[in-house]
Amino acid sequence: MKSNINKLILIEVIAGILFAFIASKILHMTAALQIMYLPFELIGKGLRFLSLSSAIGNVIAIIIYAAISMIPAIYIIYQRKRGRTHKEDILLVAFTGLLFYSMYMFINPGLMYQKMPDIFSMDQNSLIVMKIIYAFIIYSVLIMWLIMKAIRFLGDDSQKNWKSRLYFGMKGLIAALVSYYTLLITYAKTFELLHKSENKLQNVSSIEWLKSVLQLLPIIMTILLFINIIHVVKAIEDHKEEQQMMTVARLASVAKVTAVVTVISDFILNFYQFLLGATLQNVNVTFAPDVSMEPLIIAFGALIFYEYFKRTKQLKEENDQFI
Structure with a gap:
């Protein structure tokens, strides 16, 4: 699994880059x-x-x-x-x-x-x-x-x-x-870079490059979250309790990292824009606070599921002891 x-992710990445090249250059x-x-x-x-x-x-x-x-x-x-x-x-x-x-x-x-x-x-x-x-x-x-x-x-x-x-x-x-x-992300970001490369690179502000990198980090973590969710579903389907707990715990760990990475990325980006606020009128970029909500929502949902799963398992073990 x-x-x-x-393999699916690799194919999607290659397809995204290929589509972006065809759309932009051809x-x-x-x-x-x-x-x-x-x-x-x-x-x-x-x-x-x-x-x-x-x-x-x-x-x-x-x-x-x-x-x-x-x-x-x-x-x-x-x-x-x-x-x-x-x-x-x-x-x-x-x-x-x-x-x-x-x-x-x-x-x-x-x-x-x-x-x-x-x-x-x-x-x-x-x-x-x-x-x-x-x-x-x-x-x-x-x-x-x-x-x-x-x-x-x-x-x-x-x-x-x-x-x-x-x-x-x-x-x-x-x-x-x-x-x-x-x-979507591979295609969009590759297309953006190819489109910018047609112009002079010095006309592209550093904040735009930084924004692209910082926006990618939460998305990459979200993809890892989805992959771990698939592993959890597979473990539940196979009725392997030990494997279930391991995959759910791993999901919770990835969710915590996703939340931290998302918050830090947004903070760095917004703080950097704030510091450059005085010179934004000379930069060809639109200032807007960036908040990545989707990764946070998915991460918190995964953490809630982990807590629910852990408490349910503990309750089941307590009931088994009484029996």
Whole structure:
């Protein structure tokens, strides 16, 4: 299990660096979030090129466009024939309509200007924001459907081996969080460094470099926390009491270190910014206090779980003595 998690993290780090390099150096993106709409952008450009190539190409483009947009509906029809549709699948009906509309907008990005709020300026940056919004809406509906599916899958205790499925779901959820954290942070920070390297390095303030380093430390500790949580779930699933206590104690130790590292990192960063406050007007940086809440919340949650687990084990041992 430990080897698999380490391999997953390594793959995520490599993927994050690769995506950042492609986005910054090959696709010449100016914002890290532009990668969100990259698949739709590529499909839209491809279909637009095909549509403008010839009359036959236009027909083929329409067929491909309809086929892509109909994927959720086709899935519903297939599942319905098997008698395996559920209430949450109604989201896929809305998702089909959303894909038809969104893909059409990516094929004809000029139409996005007509949908822009009045506060937006009619420039390329505003178009990028609109594309990110469309992509975010698509991902939100899809993630919502997946979450509802997962809840149904894990909450169905009428089938055999539901406990093993529950443990599997817990480990899968935590592994997904590890992947999200690792891939997102690796990609974002690498993209930031590559983007800065295109400019003169002396124009980048030292506080920005320090901020990047100090922000990474709590995130790295959070990833280690997630890995230890997976080990705890695995130990509980295997019903090994000694292993359970060892993994929970290790989780508590990592949680304490995470809390300390997070507090110290935030303190150093904010104190450093405070000392340089008098010269910030000459520095190309926006001053803002930095507080990393997510690592602290997860760390304190892990510590609470450790205390609960320890007290429960002590109570069980006392009851066993009476028996």
